[in-house]
Amino acid sequence: GRIYERISPPGYPEGYRSSLNCEWIFETTPVHHLSIYFQDMNLERSDDCYYDYVKVYTGVGGKPNWNLLNKVCLPNATHIYGMETSNLMKVVFISDFYGNKTGFKAFVKIDCGGSLTGPNGVIDMRNESRALQWTSRYYSLQCEWNVTVRTGKTIVVDFSYFNIPSQDINHCAESNIVLRNGLSKNSPMLGQGRYCGTNIGTQFETTGNQLSISFKGLTSDAILNQSKEDSMACGGQYSLTSENTSVIISSPNYPNIPQPHTECEWVFMAPAGERIHMDFLERFDITNSPGCRQAFVEIRDGGTIGSELIDTFCNEMPSSQYTTGNVLYVRYFTDVTDPKNGFKANISIGTSSGSLQMKQGLIRLPTYPHQYPRNLNCLWTISGPPDHFLTISFDELSMPYSNNCTGRDSVTVSEMQAQNVSESPIITYCETRQGMTPAFNSSANTVIVRFQSYQQQSSVVKRGFSLRYSVSQETCGGSLEGSSGIFQSPGYPSTVGYKRICRWDIVVPVGRRVKVELLDFDLENSMENYKHRLLFFSSLYFPYVIKVLYPRDTPEIITSSGNKMRVLLFSYHNVGHRGFKARFSSDETALCGGALDADSGIIQSPFKSQNVTLCEWETTVEPGVNKTFVINLLNGTFGGTTDRPCYYRPRVAILRRNGNQPPITDFCGNYTSPVTVAVPFVDIMIV
Secondary structure, X not given: OOOEEEEOOOOOOOOOOOOOEEEEEEEOOOOEEEXXXXXXXXXXXXXXXXXXXXXXXXXXXXXXXXXXXEEEOOHHHHHOOOEEEOOXXXXXXXXXXXXXXXXXXXXXXXXXXXXXXXXXXXXXXXXXXXXXXXXXXXXXXXXXXXXXXXXOOEEEXXXXXXXXXXXXXXXXXXXXXXXXXXXXXXXXXEXXXXXXXXXXXXXXXOOOOEEEEEEEEEOOOEEEEEEXXXXXXXXXXXXXXXXXXXXXXXXXXXXXXXXXXXXXXXXXXOOOOOOEEEEXXXXXXXXXXXXXXXXXXXXXXXXXXXXXXXXXXXXXXXXXXXXXXXXEEEEXXXXXXXXXXXXXXXXXXXXXXXXXXXXXXXXXXXXXXXXXXXXXXXXXXXXXXXXXXXXXXXXXXXXXOOOOOOOOOEXXXXXXXXXXXXXXXXXXXXXXXXXXXXXXXOOOOEEEEEEEXXXXXXXXXXXXXXXXXXXXXXXXXXEEEOOOEEEEOOOOOOOOOOOXXXXXXXXXXXXXXXXXXXXEEEOOOOOOHHXXXXXXXXXXXXXXXXXXXXXXXXXXXXXXXXXXXXEEEEEOOOOOOOEEEEEEEOOOEOOOOXXXXXOOOOOOOOOHHHOOOOOOEEEEOOOOOOOOEEEEEOOEEOOXXXXXXXXXXXXXXXXXXXXXXXXXXXXXXXXXXXXXXXXXXXXXXXX
């Protein structure tokens, strides 16, 4: 193409018309930039170029996002030796409705040098001298390129052709190329910095995401420069085999935070005919953003970024993921300056197990709808949000029939309460049934599905099962904070009952006590009383029962001593009964307990006449402060003896506030002389 383009307004040089709005847009390759030179400028004059004028814009970021570079209208514009833009230029000429002159004449020229922002690129100098030799003034070239890749990346520079003749190849004074580790003139040089001759002899890599390349030399010189974006040390390619069936991957520096603007790519290949299974482990902590644009874990069903997308995750812990073939692509990306801790995952040859945390989904054997193998042992864990339950049904059951499922091919659905370690079976099937089974509900938010096959094999093809689950919309329990509020059993006042175990944790302002009033109380009382009950505890961390209400009991007002109360509902198919509705409030002052804000002080138990069940004092020693929390028990008499635990007798306990660990110490018995306890933790509670 032509090296330069001449432009003038219509009518030049005889005279332009009034009310003109002319626009020229020029574009060249990113390895070049554009310059405009005014040879003649004769417009209607004004000091601020208010009447008639020419505006020159430069494109930003390689796109037509225009920034104003200059506005000219006076004859001295011809003294400006070239206005340089990026590889995009826009020139606008405006004339007003009155008066005119002859116009202007300018030419736009392509110059070597530019800004490159892609992940890779090529700078070929071999044709630059011929393309740019429009006048003898530019017989010697001076070019500069600025290369910028994504934050967190580095740039690898490779020369596939290099020939810069110079009379002194030791100093490279006449002709040379200079590489800098950044865009500033003061940025450090890469390697020895200045190169000439015919052999550069190595690759170069920046420490950051920016590179400056400058060249000066005669027009006969030639050079080819290639640059590519490089990831930090993470990712890789892995082969899964019968000997090495799994590998664990994580974001860099996990469980600590990675470097900002990190990107990693992994590719996994299993033997032909196998599937690949990905299970997320421990914590999943990715910056959440709309559409997961700022940070994510991306999983694809194949070996490249162009393979079919399985899903992209950035918020909640993902469920187990499977490929349809034997290749898996995983990409971790974060484009934030303050990333979160990241992820950890186990990649393995497809197994019949996994964890599911979606709001709804299907579980099937990997071989479904074909015959499942002998001695297959599978386990899936389905977890819904806290305080929710699961609804489960089977679309198909296809196993040999047996009156007793023990020792026979079967599928079992069990549930596990949050604080339990044992499973409670809900239902077991060992039969063939076409069509959907009746749906059933769990009482907890965690369900375990087990499938077991044995040595015997049916002569008829048995496919296993297809299970469908969904998480409830309504909650069962939860955290209640504030001065007052209403809470009720799930589905209230519906008389359709389900098996439920619900927990409400109530916290009112410090210095107040919790009062619960039952507005309606209707539980199933035809079964044994203990099957349906409502329990009230005076603490969240150190359960102490205030009251147990059974279906035949008369509702009453229940109060705690301090600002916390836990309520538990045990309901077993409460069919034909409404459940309960209750109001909590905090109108009364706490009898004891509270926050220990001062550096020192005295606390004591309330009088016996106050009928106090439990008192809690809490304190927090500021992290990083060189202090130890010291408790001096001056005197006291508590139930039990000093050499025997007094779990259900009056006592004083010192424990961590998270409530998941045993007390640091207990005081039981009669104390007549002071006892001192030093506590090294920052989250202390005295009960």
